[in-house]
Amino acid sequence: MLNKWRVLLVVIPGFVTAVSITVDSFQVGHEGAKAIDGNSSTFWHSEYSPTLAALPHSAILDLGSSQLLNGFTYLPRQDGSSNGNIGQHTVELSLDGTTWNLVANTTFVDDESQKETGFANAQARYVRITALTEAGNRGSWSSAAEFGVRVASTSTTNGQWGPVIAFPLVPAAAAVSYSTGNIVTFASYRVNTFSIGASVNGCSGSEKLIRDLGNTYTATYNPATNTVSELNVVNTVHDMFCPGMSIDANGRAVVTGGDNANKTSIYDPVTNAWTIGAVMKIPRGYQASTTLSDGRIFTIGGSWSGGYSGKNGEVYNATANTWSLLSGCLVAPMLTNDAQGIFRQDNHGWLFGWKSGSVFQAGPSKAMNWYGTNGTGSQTAAGTRASDTDSMDGNAVIQREDFYRRRSPSYQDSNATSNVHLITIGTPNTTPTVQTLTSMHYQRAFANAVILPNGKIFITGGQSYAVPFTDTTAILTPELWDPTTQTFTVLPAHAIPRTYHSIALLMQDGRVFTGGGGMCGNCATNHEDAQIYSPAYLFNSDGTAATRPGITSVSPATLAVGGTITVVATSALTSFSLIRYGSATHTVDTDQRRIVLTPATTSGTTYTFVLPSDSGVALPGYWMFFGINSAGVPSIAKTIKITVS
Known part of the structure; x- marks a missing residue:
């Protein structure tokens, strides 16, 4: 009928x-x-x-x-x-x-x-x-x-989403270029699938042979022209799918392991070129890494690729282009109790470079740890996250404090939760304080979190029941955490599900770039696209674009920790922040952190600031400087480089 x-x-x-x-x-x-x-x-x-x-x-x-x-x-x-x-x-x-x-x-x-x-x-x-x-x-x-x-909402009260941007690949990993503001994304040896010896991804024998040769498809989004360009990186002989990634002290993206589990590839935004880095001592995939206070890069974990267990810590010296094992940085204390065993238990560590070469590991295990990277390395237990359980597929954002939101106890086939904690860290090797906060509105796994110039944290995507390569139970409604009220506000929904293999990053203009999801071959849940969110601070109450304050100059553009900078603006500014350029893959972005700056002197619209004196707080590398006016509208970021000395 x-x-x-x-x-x-x-x-x-x-x-x-x-x-x-x-x-x-x-x-x-x-x-x-x-x-x-x-x-x-x-x-x-x-x-x-x-x-x-x-x-x-x-x-x-x-x-x-x-x-x-x-x-x-x-x-x-x-x-x-x-x-x-x-x-x-x-x-x-x-x-x-x-x-x-x-x-x-x-x-x-x-x-x-x-x-x-x-x-x-x-x-x-x-x-x-x-x-x-x-x-x-x-x-x-x-x-x-x-x-x-x-x-579709046309209101700008809580921000607004732009149109969907077509990409030639699934942007499963990405980094922001400090020199151009471009978003450099990459997938795998193919644009929408991977094949780490897994026939389930539909790889024929000839495709497997090509993958073994090593290559990675990349795509770069230029926000100035709203265009996307594609490049198949073959010269590093490295399939970079499911890697560790950190932005080093010179603004380069250092990409480690993944499908080709022992390799290192380095992207230089100035030359727009990829080069070969030293081979890691331990093959890894799904490991995390973080830049240290002295500019080296620490990594640990990663049993997804290159063999199971024993994925203890090692450090990369970018100047010497060498990796060194840290026998004292044992991975065992940070293992979760994942249902899939060691294959998942050491994945995606929440790592934060801190003072004196230390690293704070906030999760995903319920056990937190301090790692020391001097000499042969060390490990010190840092307690647990209150009554929290393991929280795989989760993430954390640091602004001198660790903001944490909980995901699912196991990597997949597990219910997510909406629990949130605030972890305050201080002297290395001491137990931090853990505060349980108001829960999110939604349970999320495989989501992303981005810190904004005003200190609020934008949370987008994910699903309430963690199942890789699906969009079932996808959460299309983002939310915003306010550090002042410690509450969440529901934001306008985005158009495309952003679940497993999705990314989100802060752009130089204060917007948020989101994209990806999928990487499962000829499936319905590959999202070869991106979408940009414009926060509410970019709009007037009537929905028109807010007038941005301008920054004429920031000088010097390069300075050591503890140094003084002078900022000249076109109009009065009331608050200021530094946010480190970010990189993201698999919910992990260990690069982004925010530092609030207070003027030491003010003369009209000229301001001077003294940077933190500890390179564990102000990590070496490139940062976005934002000035915000009394209406809460941020400037377009100016870039500065912070050095150790």
């Missing part, structure tokens, strides 16, 4: 219900209108008696008028049965009901929770969902308690 039903238009903030629905078939008593009646106890069901209507099944929602849309919601039947739960599906849009544009092809998880499929902002009156499979493979039928459509 084909039917069309009309109901009263109901508007919920951010969502719109169709005025009518047309379905390909229905079972008597479960007509199409039951899916748009606002009553979760009723539901539409495709016909199964006296005739079984075969898949696929479709429903067309008529919104009554053209609107700007960016999401489709689905509530499965709520009567205790799962029959008809929609699995793989497509979403299409149309202005006239005749010409259709495909905007999503993905899969819903088989449970009764409300689902959402996001897509780029698009104008449409008609929305068509086509169910290609039944989620549990129980039969050739489909059902729905409620269908809904998300209207």
